[in-house]
Amino acid sequence: MKFSTIGVVGAGTIGIGVITDLVLHGLHAVVVEISDAAQRKAKAEVLKNIRFAPMFSKTLPRTSREDALRRMTFSNELRDLARCEFVIENVPEKWEIKRPIYEQLDSFMPPAVCFGVNTSCITIARVAAVTQRPAQIIGLHAMNPVHLMPTVEVIRSEHTSDDTVATLQALFAQLGKQAIIVNDSPGFVSNRISHLFMNEAACVLQDQVSTAEQIDQIFKQCFGHKMGPLETADLIGLDTVANSLDVLYDSFQDPKFRCCPLLRELVEAGHLGRKTGRGFFTYPEALDL
Amino acid sequence: MNATDEKPIREKIRAFILASIHVPDLADDDNLFESGIVNSLFAVQLMTFIEKTFGIEVGMDDLEIANFKSIEASADFVIRKKAQPETV
Numbered sequence: 001m002k003f004s005t006i007g008v009v010g011a012g013t014i015g016i017g018v019i020t021d022l023v024l025h026g027l028h029a030v031v032v033e034i035s036d037a038a039q040r041k042a043k044a045e046v047l048k049n050i051r052f053a054p055m056f057s058k059t060l061p062r063t064s065r066e067d068a069l070r071r072m073t074f075s076n077e078l079r080d081l082a083r084c085e086f087v088i089e090n091v092p093e094k095w096e097i098k099r100p101i102y103e104q105l106d107s108f109m110p111p112a113v114c115f116g117v118n119t120s121c122i123t124i125a126r127v128a129a130v131t132q133r134p135a136q137i138i139g140l141h142a143m144n145p146v147h148l149m150p151t152v153e154v155i156r157s158e159h160t161s162d163d164t165v166a167t168l169q170a171l172f173a174q175l176g177k178q179a180i181i182v183n184d185s186p187g188f189v190s191n192r193i194s195h196l197f198m199n200e201a202a203c204v205l206q207d208q209v210s211t212a213e214q215i216d217q218i219f220k221q222c223f224g225h226k227m228g229p230l231e232t233a234d235l236i237g238l239d240t241v242a243n244s245l246d247v248l249y250d251s252f253q254d255p256k257f258r259c260c261p262l263l264r265e266l267v268e269a270g271h272l273g274r275k276t277g278r279g280f281f282t283y284p285e286a287l288d289l
Numbered sequence: 290m291n292a293t294d295e296k297p298i299r300e301k302i303r304a305f306i307l308a309s310i311h312v313p314d315l316a317d318d319d320n321l322f323e324s325g326i327v328n329s330l331f332a333v334q335l336m337t338f339i340e341k342t343f344g345i346e347v348g349m350d351d352l353e354i355a356n357f358k359s360i361e362a363s364a365d366f367v368i369r370k371k372a373q374p375e376t377v
Contacts, residue, residue, distance in 0.1 A: 052336060055352035056329045062349075148329055213312070226328060235330065274330075283334075284308045 001170045003027060007084030009101060010091035011042035011074075013237055013275060014118055017146025018088055020049040023071045024063050024147055025175050030073045030084055039074045046072065049147060056148050059176065078104050086171055088140065090118040093243040098122065099130055106131040114164050116140045117155075120240065121187045121195075121247040124157035134159035138168050140179075141190060144235055154179040155188050186251035187244070194232070195245055195257070201229035202260035205280065212280045230280040233263075234273030238280075242267045298343070299364040305338050306360065317361040322354055332357060339363060345370040 006022050008015055011033035022029040023046060033039045050068050053060050063071075073080075078101065081087055087105060091097050098119075105115060114136040117127050128134035139155030152172065156165060165181065172179055182189050201215050210218075216228020233241045242264060248257040266272075266279060273279030299317065306315060310331060315321075322332070335357055336347050345367060356366040 048333065048337070052333045052352065054349065055332065055354060145330060282308075284305075 001167065003085050003171050003174055005030060005084050006171070007032070007081035007087035009033075009078070009081070009087065009089040009105075010118075011038050012090060012092070013144060013240075014142060014146060015090035016042045016045045016049070017144055018090060018118065018142060019072060020046045020053075020145075021147040021175055021177075023068050024050060024053060024061055026061065026063075026071070027174065028071050028073070030075065030081055032075050032078050032081060034076045036076075039076075043069075043072060043074065049145070053147060060147065079108060081105070082108060082110075084109075084113065086114055086116065086167070088116040088118055093120050093122060093240055093247060095122060095126070095247075098127065102127055102130050102137075106133060112136075114138060114167050116168060118142055120191050120244040121251070123186055123251075124155050124184045125159065128157055128159045135161035136164050138164050139184070139188070140168065141188060143190075150176070151178045151180060153188055153190050154181045155184050156181060157184040160184075187248050191244055192248065194229075195241060195248060197229045198233040198241055199245055199257070199260050199263065202233070202263040202280070205230070206260060206262040234279035234281055234283075236273070237275055238263060238271065238273045239267050295364060295368060298367050299360055301342060302335075302339070302363045302367075303360050305342075306335065309334065315360060317364075318359050320358050322358055335363065339367060343367045343371065 005028045008018055008022070008029050008031045011019065011031050015031070015033070019029045019031055019042065031039070031042065033042060047065055047068055050063050051065070054062055087109065089098070089101060091101060102115065111133060115131070115138075117124055117137060117139045119139055119141065124137055124139040128137040131137060134157070137157065138160050139157070141153040141155065143149050143152075154165075154168060169179060186192065187195065204210060204215055205212055212230050216230050219225045219228040227235070242259050245257055245259040249259070270276060271278045274283050277283050303315065306321070332354075339345065340347055351366070355362060357363050
């Protein structure tokens with residue numbers, strides 16, 4: 001199967017990366033995003049990503065600004081996805097937002113179309129249960145910057161069919177990506193582990209054991225990680241991290257997933273990390289770049 | 290361009306990097322990428338900062354890590370670009 005047009009729901013941080021990846025590889029992205037401001041930002045960010053992509057990967061295709069613009073269509077109506085061959089959903093990690101989107105998509109999308117749930121923690125089975133096509137629902141946990149990451153955590157629920165897995169792998173083949181396929185469980189592999197790191201790092205900071213810089217330096221300089229837990233949280237978005245911790249806490253009823261009060265305070269103050277210019281760290285140029 | 294012109298360019302780049310990546314200090318020739326100090330996301334921010342601050346354009350042929358690998362390399366890049374005649 002060769003894909004040409006992919007639907008993208010939600011053009012936040014990860015959605016922008018998904019659009020970039022599709023456009024770079026010659027696919028057409030039909031993007032549904034309800035916020036006009038987010039649409040404008042997404043278009044600008046995608047163009048910036050495409051422009052600078054050759055510096056970070058010699059294997060990524062080069063794409064002109066004109067071609068990139070031709071390959072992106074923005075809308076605020078889900079029904080504009082009707083002709084898409086696959087849909088990738090990237091809306092915030094809140095069930096009350098995700099649920100109605102799947103119910104609506106399921107009502108008008110052709111029955112053969114598969115939906116990729118780009119989720120951090122919500123289980124794929126929960127999404128599948130609100131559709132009439134549970135075998136065609138598959139999780140894909142892409143990470144930022146999506147177009148530079150060669151591998152994606154893919155989640156199959158007990159309903160996901162082999163055909164759906166093969167369909168997603170065919171799409172990934174066009175994008176030059178590999179899948180690591182894991183079973184369905186809240187937070188899957190990556191976030192069930194990484195969010196404990198990030199949350200505990202916030203607790204260590206709150207307890208004044210060390211500075212934010214020291215926490216991240218220990219992970220980078222002693223463990224050899226590329227990024228520390230606090231700058232990773234800032235990159236993901238502190239609202240997303242807090243939402244994901246809430247889902248993990250609700251799912252497992254285990255206090256180890258309880259969101260650190262400092263993390264919650266930052267979110268309530270609107271300090272959401274890199275995207276707002278301030279989180280655990282400050283990003284002086286983030287707002288106007 | 291002489292040494293007195295180079296210094297403010299270097300200092301502006303240094304101030305931006307230090308304010309953005311949360312390390313106490315950097316030598317002019319510290320390799321930002323090899324040391325793991327920065328990642329690709331920051332590199333894009335740095336290039337965008339350089340374009341806006343110094344009124345130059347990073348072209349397709351300039352997209353090499355070597356041009357931005359350190360404060361010194363970034364300042365040299367700005368000086369080279371500013372010395373080039375503008376094309377219409």
